[in-house]
Amino acid sequence: MSTHSQVAIIGSGPAGFTAALYTSRARLDSVVFEGLQPGGQLTITTEIENFPGFEHGIMGPELMDVMRKQCHRFGARSIYEIITAVDFTQKPFALTSDRGIRYTADAVIIATGASAKLLGAKGENEYMGYGISACATCDGFFFRNQHVYVVGGGDTAMEEASYLTRFCSKVTIIHRRNEFRASKIMLERVQRNEKIDFMLNSTIDEYLGETLPTGVKRLTGLRIRNTASGEMSDIPAEGVFIGIGHKPNTDIFKGIIDTDENGYIVTEPRSSATNIAGVFACGDAQDSVYRQAITAAGSGCMAAIDAERWLEAQHS
Ligand code: NDP
Numbered sequence: 001m002s003t004h005s006q007v008a009i010i011g012s013g014p015a016g017f018t019a020a021l022y023t024s025r026a027r028l029d030s031v032v033f034e035g036l037q038p039g040g041q042l043t044i045t046t047e048i049e050n051f052p053g054f055e056h057g058i059m060g061p062e063l064m065d066v067m068r069k070q071c072h073r074f075g076a077r078s079i080y081e082i083i084t085a086v087d088f089t090q091k092p093f094a095l096t097s098d099r100g101i102r103y104t105a106d107a108v109i110i111a112t113g114a115s116a117k118l119l120g121a122k123g124e125n126e127y128m129g130y131g132i133s134a135c136a137t138c139d140g141f142f143f144r145n146q147h148v149y150v151v152g153g154g155d156t157a158m159e160e161a162s163y164l165t166r167f168c169s170k171v172t173i174i175h176r177r178n179e180f181r182a183s184k185i186m187l188e189r190v191q192r193n194e195k196i197d198f199m200l201n202s203t204i205d206e207y208l209g210e211t212l213p214t215g216v217k218r219l220t221g222l223r224i225r226n227t228a229s230g231e232m233s234d235i236p237a238e239g240v241f242i243g244i245g246h247k248p249n250t251d252i253f254k255g256i257i258d259t260d261e262n263g264y265i266v267t268e269p270r271s272s273a274t275n276i277a278g279v280f281a282c283g284d285a286q287d288s289v290y291r292q293a294i295t296a297a298g299s300g301c302m303a304a305i306d307a308e309r310w311l312e313a314q315h316s
Pocket of ligand 1: 050118119151152153154155156157159176177179180181182183203243244245246289290291292
């Protein structure tokens, strides 16, 4: 298989696959580097109710599978590797994967998306995977019939809390304020749910746990700080889900592609063009405002059209 393509798309969420759909239909040889999480963030969610075209909703993994097949139908190829380094100083552009393979491309579309943010509290790294999770869909099942905690006051936290009530006996939402960023409809759904209650003006200061004689670690509690009074209290807890938002996956472009102070790629107004001609960006890696599957898909389409026009201009 050739390691050169006309368009290399880094990332395989709605932005990446939509970009690939458009570039492959434009008869451009297109490659999608699927990365760490093939199919992107929607593969670890449940039902998507707000992607137009699906009257009764669609499961996240299914939607991504269909998007992948749709762009493959027009000739786009998926490569199941992670791009770990880029060199945009030469043409064609060079991309190196985690397998040490060097790929080249005439144009690049960055669609690397975003990842779940963590609190950074003491003990978080230690007990991650041993009681702490950032994905209810992935890990909820392990907490059957238990009382679990969800951190955050946005739609992610509300969605995670609702989902967890399928398995858990009780879900407590820990939120640092007493007002919510979540949309009204999702907040109301949570407020109506008898299995969910709230611990407001509260934040986790430290994760408490133990190491069993077998060497396995286990979360046993949380040190909670009241954000209004500063008062500390310890509560027992065996499961915590962090739902406080996301950070863009743009570390490999640091110092190469312009980003804002939060790491989101800066594009030209009404365009997907980055500071490097021939490199375009779309989706959650570039959008700190809307961050929806449908807006990511729309911006993937824009990046594909921009890349196509730019490539055409190089040959005219
Ligand atoms: P948001 O930025 O909307 O909310 C993040 C929440 O986490 C806020 O309540 C924030 O608190 C809290 N938070 C952030 N950092 C910390 C911290 N260090 N310690 C404690 N709390 C913290 O992110 P979401 O991921 O919830 O949502 C992002 C976007 O995705 C939104 O547009 C949302 O509508 C959308 N979305 C839609 C869904 C759907 O429709 N099914 C599902 C999930 C997300 P504070 O309010 O105090 O800043």
